[in-house]
Amino acid sequence: MIGVLKKIWHFAGEEQGNIRKSMILGFFYAVFHMFQIAAIYVVVLALVGGSTDPAPAWQALGLLLASILGRAVLNRFSQLQQTHAGYFMVANKRISIGDKLKRVPMGYFNDQSLGELTGITTTVLDEVESTGPMVLVGILGGLINSAVMLLCILFWDWRIGLLALAGMLVYLALLSGMEKQSAKIAPKRQRDEARLVEAVLEQLQGMSVIKSFNLTGKGDKRIRQALEDSRENNLAVEKLFTPYIWAQEMALHLFSVVILVAAVWLYLNGSLTLANALMAVIISFLIFSQIQSAGSGVSALRLVGSSIDHANQVDGIPEMDQDGAELHPGSHDIVFDHVNFSYGSRPILKDVSLTIPDRTTTAIVGPSGSGKTTLCNLIARFWDVDGGLVTIGGRDVREYTLESLMKQVSMVFQRVYLFHDTIENNIKFGCPNATHEQVMDAAKKACCHDFISALPEGYDTVIGESGATLSGGEKQRISIARCLLKDAPIVIFDEATANVDPENEDQLQKAMEALTREKTVLMIAHRLKTVRSADQILVLDQGRIVQRGTHGELIGQEGIYRNFVTQRAEAGKWSL
Numbered sequence: 001m002i003g004v005l006k007k008i009w010h011f012a013g014e015e016q017g018n019i020r021k022s023m024i025l026g027f028f029y030a031v032f033h034m035f036q037i038a039a040i041y042v043v044v045l046a047l048v049g050g051s052t053d054p055a056p057a058w059q060a061l062g063l064l065l066a067s068i069l070g071r072a073v074l075n076r077f078s079q080l081q082q083t084h085a086g087y088f089m090v091a092n093k094r095i096s097i098g099d100k101l102k103r104v105p106m107g108y109f110n111d112q113s114l115g116e117l118t119g120i121t122t123t124v125l126d127e128v129e130s131t132g133p134m135v136l137v138g139i140l141g142g143l144i145n146s147a148v149m150l151l152c153i154l155f156w157d158w159r160i161g162l163l164a165l166a167g168m169l170v171y172l173a174l175l176s177g178m179e180k181q182s183a184k185i186a187p188k189r190q191r192d193e194a195r196l197v198e199a200v201l202e203q204l205q206g207m208s209v210i211k212s213f214n215l216t217g218k219g220d221k222r223i224r225q226a227l228e229d230s231r232e233n234n235l236a237v238e239k240l241f242t243p244y245i246w247a248q249e250m251a252l253h254l255f256s257v258v259i260l261v262a263a264v265w266l267y268l269n270g271s272l273t274l275a276n277a278l279m280a281v282i283i284s285f286l287i288f289s290q291i292q293s294a295g296s297g298v299s300a301l302r303l304v305g306s307s308i309d310h311a312n313q314v315d316g317i318p319e320m321d322q323d324g325a326e327l328h329p330g331s332h333d334i335v336f337d338h339v340n341f342s343y344g345s346r347p348i349l350k351d352v353s354l355t356i357p358d359r360t361t362t363a364i365v366g367p368s369g370s371g372k373t374t375l376c377n378l379i380a381r382f383w384d385v386d387g388g389l390v391t392i393g394g395r396d397v398r399e400y401t402l403e404s405l406m407k408q409v410s411m412v413f414q415r416v417y418l419f420h421d422t423i424e425n426n427i428k429f430g431c432p433n434a435t436h437e438q439v440m441d442a443a444k445k446a447c448c449h450d451f452i453s454a455l456p457e458g459y460d461t462v463i464g465e466s467g468a469t470l471s472g473g474e475k476q477r478i479s480i481a482r483c484l485l486k487d488a489p490i491v492i493f494d495e496a497t498a499n500v501d502p503e504n505e506d507q508l509q510k511a512m513e514a515l516t517r518e519k520t521v522l523m524i525a526h527r528l529k530t531v532r533s534a535d536q537i538l539v540l541d542q543g544r545i546v547q548r549g550t551h552g553e554l555i556g557q558e559g560i561y562r563n564f565v566t567q568r569a570e571a572g573k574w575s576l
Helices: 002-048 055-101 107-111 114-156 158-205 207-212 221-268 274-286 289-296 298-316 372-379 402-407 423-430 436-445 449-453 472-486 502-516 551-555 560-566 568-573
Strands: 334-343 346-356 361-365 387-392 409-413 490-494 520-524 536-541 544-549
Touching: 002 055, 002 114, 002 274, 002 298, 055 114, 055 298, 114 158, 114 289, 114 298, 158 221, 158 274, 158 289, 221 274, 221 289, 334 372, 346 372, 346 387, 346 544, 361 372, 361 560, 372 387, 372 490, 372 520, 402 409, 409 472, 409 502, 423 436, 423 472, 436 449, 436 472, 436 502, 472 502, 490 502, 536 551, 536 560, 544 551, 544 560, 551 560
Parallel strands: 361 520, 361 536, 409 490, 490 520
Antiparallel strands: 334 346, 334 387, 536 544
């Protein structure tokens, strides 16, 4: 139990101060709680002594009012501190995870399911936010309250105090046993919750497939199984905890009876006054209430600890940006020097060497799976090479910080991702401080100003998640406007025109020409008009460069490129 409490305390980070304040307030809460017992004792003394003076009643009333008001105020401020600590320690963790994921290899996202990552940043951290500070303060507060009450009783009558201490120790022993048992179930519960989130996300993302294959009512099999697993796990938790909870309650009831009997026996022996005996009887019903309050939080303690362990797994992911420097190269030529790269055990690039001179355009063509996209991703350092070097401006890309490296590169992907935000904010994504005039200028150059202006709210129009309300060509042009605003010296097109209809292709081509002026350009393309004007063309096949040259040079050679040009009927078999 102590280990988990320390774990929560460490996880709190900057919010430890607020938790500490809440615990201090809890101590004074315990002091005001003792005012109730003091009030009862004043009344008992007056009644036993046969006093008819109203002063003791007024004293008791004053103590009760002080207790009620003091506890109300202290509880209010304590809850505020807990809420603040819970929200911000989790918010800071979410920000930390986001920053961490920016610096990890893209391979991590291939190995980890979206449901796992989503589960960590939602349900797992939600549990820490709602339960962590409450459990920490609740348990420690309950223990502090019990300790204060126990010390008062020991000073009042050490015999009754020792019996109360014995009861608390037995209760804590049973509590420790329950907490240890919960350690066996907590990780499985976390996994079940992650599977449930993953199943829900998968169904939402694949809804079009479910509908098209008429699987409505059947496609939720995985969700049903995840719900069943979660139900079984929750039942297992209840079955595990029930005997311990029963044993804890019986132990406290037993010691309450023991204190009551001891009080009567001591009174009959003449070693305890009638007033103190009556007070001991009353105490027997009150003494264990606070430690019970502490124990009620222990059932959730291990789950919170498991949630923290789950969230902290992200911290152990190796980062790619540990020794980089803020570099600003004078030129932006790109060189691959005997580069090898594999996805796991599957080789993708094999001894690739190439040079893309500064301010030139290089086109890459080749069959699907030949390594074209991988080559582009290595420039942006989405992955690191297995062997060889990739340099920009004569410096290994691994020498750059990822932030400074991405200042040099803009990428236009085949599948454009737009955020659920205004069009203006989507364009400003690469340059958050840009003015509205700069955004408009970029949009005009990207040939998207006209259709944006025609929208109901213009640049303030909120588009759906991933730009669902826009056509493929419109999304691509917004993506190009985003890159224009960023104004990076290197531009990479990854099949940017693959899914664009002929009506939009001309405008998209104009936008691409505006973006690539005076830039170092690398493009993966499947359309001849995009390729033929390139300064050089590289042909990839099975991870190797098999041809290189201009359109005029390659068209005169036997090989993949000429087949691509002369046999357009077969072009559908290639992703060029």
